[in-house]
Amino acid sequence: xxxVDPDQDPVAAADxxxxxxxxxxxxxxxxxxxxxxxxxxxxxxxTSVLAALRDRMPQQPFVESTELVAGEAPAAVVFxxxxxxxxxxxxxxxxxxxxxxxxxxxxxxxxIDAHRGWREIRDADAAILAERAGRYAHMPWVGxxxxxxxxxxxxxxxxxxxxxxxxxxxxxRRNRLRAWExxxxxxxxxxxxxxxxxxxxxxxxxxxxxxxxxxRGRRLARTERSIALRSQLQQARVQLGYxxxxxxxxxxxxxxxxxxxxxxxxxxxxxxxxxxxxxxxVDEVDDGVTQHLGDVAAEFGLTAPPPAAQPPQPVIEAxxxxxxxxxxxxxxxxxxxFGLGVAFAVSRMLVGAAPxxxxxxxxxxxxxxxxxxxxxxxxxxxxxxxxxxxxxVADATAALRSTLEEFVATRVLAAETALTTELAAVEExxxxxxAQQIAEIDAELREHAIATARAAGQRDRRIxxxxxxxxxxxxxxxxxxxxxxx
Ligand SMILES: Nc1nc2c(ncn2[C@@H]2O[C@H](COP(=O)(O)OP(=O)(O)OP(=O)(O)O)[C@@H](O)[C@H]2O)c(=O)[nH]1
Ligand SMILES: [Mg+2]
Numbered sequence: 001x002x003x004v005d006p007d008q009d010p011v012a013a014a015d016x017x018x019x020x021x022x023x024x025x026x027x028x029x030x031x032x033x034x035x036x037x038x039x040x041x042x043x044x045x046x047t048s049v050l051a052a053l054r055d056r057m058p059q060q061p062f063v064e065s066t067e068l069v070a071g072e073a074p075a076a077v078v079f080x081x082x083x084x085x086x087x088x089x090x091x092x093x094x095x096x097x098x099x100x101x102x103x104x105x106x107x108x109x110x111x112i113d114a115h116r117g118w119r120e121i122r123d124a125d126a127a128i129l130a131e132r133a134g135r136y137a138h139m140p141w142v143g144x145x146x147x148x149x150x151x152x153x154x155x156x157x158x159x160x161x162x163x164x165x166x167x168x169x170x171x172x173r174r175n176r177l178r179a180w181e182x183x184x185x186x187x188x189x190x191x192x193x194x195x196x197x198x199x200x201x202x203x204x205x206x207x208x209x210x211x212x213x214x215x216r217g218r219r220l221a222r223t224e225r226s227i228a229l230r231s232q233l234q235q236a237r238v239q240l241g242y243x244x245x246x247x248x249x250x251x252x253x254x255x256x257x258x259x260x261x262x263x264x265x266x267x268x269x270x271x272x273x274x275x276x277x278x279x280x281x282v283d284e285v286d287d288g289v290t291q292h293l294g295d296v297a298a299e300f301g302l303t304a305p306p307p308a309a310q311p312p313q314p315v316i317e318a319x320x321x322x323x324x325x326x327x328x329x330x331x332x333x334x335x336x337x338f339g340l341g342v343a344f345a346v347s348r349m350l351v352g353a354a355p356x357x358x359x360x361x362x363x364x365x366x367x368x369x370x371x372x373x374x375x376x377x378x379x380x381x382x383x384x385x386x387x388x389x390x391x392x393v394a395d396a397t398a399a400l401r402s403t404l405e406e407f408v409a410t411r412v413l414a415a416e417t418a419l420t421t422e423l424a425a426v427e428e429x430x431x432x433x434x435a436q437q438i439a440e441i442d443a444e445l446r447e448h449a450i451a452t453a454r455a456a457g458q459r460d461r462r463i464x465x466x467x468x469x470x471x472x473x474x475x476x477x478x479x480x481x482x483x484x485x486x
Contacts, residue, residue, distance in 0.1 A: 014176035040080030195459030343369025
């Protein structure tokens with residue numbers, strides 16, 4: 001392009017304006033196409049205008065917006081709006097977009113056959129666009145009827161205007177300058193956004209947020225977990241203690257009921273039976289404690305504390321059933337007295353009833369008296385032994401209870417030590433992984449900061465020449481009175 005004489009080629013002439021500021025700027029990166037873009041809002045009549053223009057200017061190619069690819073600049077833009085209503089904001093955005101790289105924009109008010117007040121609409125549209133940007137201030141407007149319901153199409157003004165404009169070399173130069181203006185402004189905007197870290201902002205925000213979340217989540221989890229473990233162990237202590245006491249008192253009730261119906265024959269085996277029941281209760285409580293503490297450990301994902309090496313052995317002394325000589329003697333004396341009394345009364349009664357049976361009466365009285373004596377002494381002994389056993393069972397279960405309470409307290413304490421130590425170790429590992437995550441985030445944040453700083457440096461270096469070029473382009477486009485300014 002540099003080997004083309006600027007006086008001959010209007011595009012090269014425009015490029016030379018920019019290259020004079022910065023020789024590095026040799027192309028706006030836009031492909032000029034020798035076509036006329038006909039576009040407009042929905043149902044404005046663009047297709048009809050395009051068809052009519054093709055008909056009237058067969059040598060000139062026309063396209064609709066879908067036929068252009070990004071980066072292609074048409075030689076002119078025919079912007080078709082309906083005469084039915086003035087431009088809206090979205091229509092204005094559309095004309096901005098269509099004419100990004102093209103200076104020559106012609107406003108067309110269509111369907112003038114159907115709308116008598118089209119001139120007012122045309123003037124209003126011109127005013128709206130002139131207000132929007134300086135470049136539209138001198139934009140030409142014409143009214144057309146490309147596909148009238150009645151009569152011939154009215155297109156002459158547009159054809160005439162377009163033919164005249166497209167023939168001007170200055171138009172192509174200005175189109176090129178427009179492309180330069182758009183491209184330079186976009187590049188400056190890009191540098192500014194990069195330098196301000198605009199693209200990174202969202203990512204950096206998200207990273208900071210995540211960093212805070214991780215740190216806070218970690219702190220919370222830590223305190224929550226240790227509080228929960230403490231309270232669970234506290235609960236275990238209370239519940240297991242209650243369980244042990246409960247088992248002791250129910251076994252006591254059960255044994256005391258047994259004593260109430262105990263015969264002398266089963267009395268000897270009873271002591272051993274009590275020992276066996278105490279062992280059962282010890283096993284039950286031991287299992288209950290192991291189970292409960294295992295559950296607590298499982299809830300926190302920790303290893304269950306080991307069961308007790310040796311279940312407790314409650315110290316239960318033998319009942320004192322034999323040391324009763326004095327009482328036995330007393331009972332014997334009383335029993336004998338009672339027996340004698342009965343024997344005497346029976347023999348007297350029999351003698352009174354049948355005097356010839358005096359000897360037999362004495363014998364019967366003696367036998368009855370003896371039997372009663374034996375029975376009274378025996379029953380008295382049995383009742384006394386039961387009372388002794390009853391007291392003994394109460395003592396034995398009390399001993400069992402205190403042994404078990406101590407056992408429960410010891411095991412919960414041991415479990416507390418083991419579980420809190422293990423929890424601390426787990427937390428240490430987690431803290432390390434959290435620190436690792438945070439370090440990774442910090443590293444990424446640092447990278448972003450460095451990249452943003454680098455972009456800011458580049459912005460400060462690159463923007464001044466670009467801005468100068470843009471100013472020159474703008475001075476050329478709007479400062480002097482070009483053809484569109486007539
Ligand atoms: N009265 C009258 N109606 C017209 C004129 N031009 C177009 N129309 C009508 O307006 C409607 C839209 O016309 P198109 O040319 O398809 O408009 P468009 O902008 O290409 O529409 P879309 O591509 O669908 O957005 C059709 O019903 C046409 O008949 C005109 O000059 N006069
Ligand atoms: Mg169409």
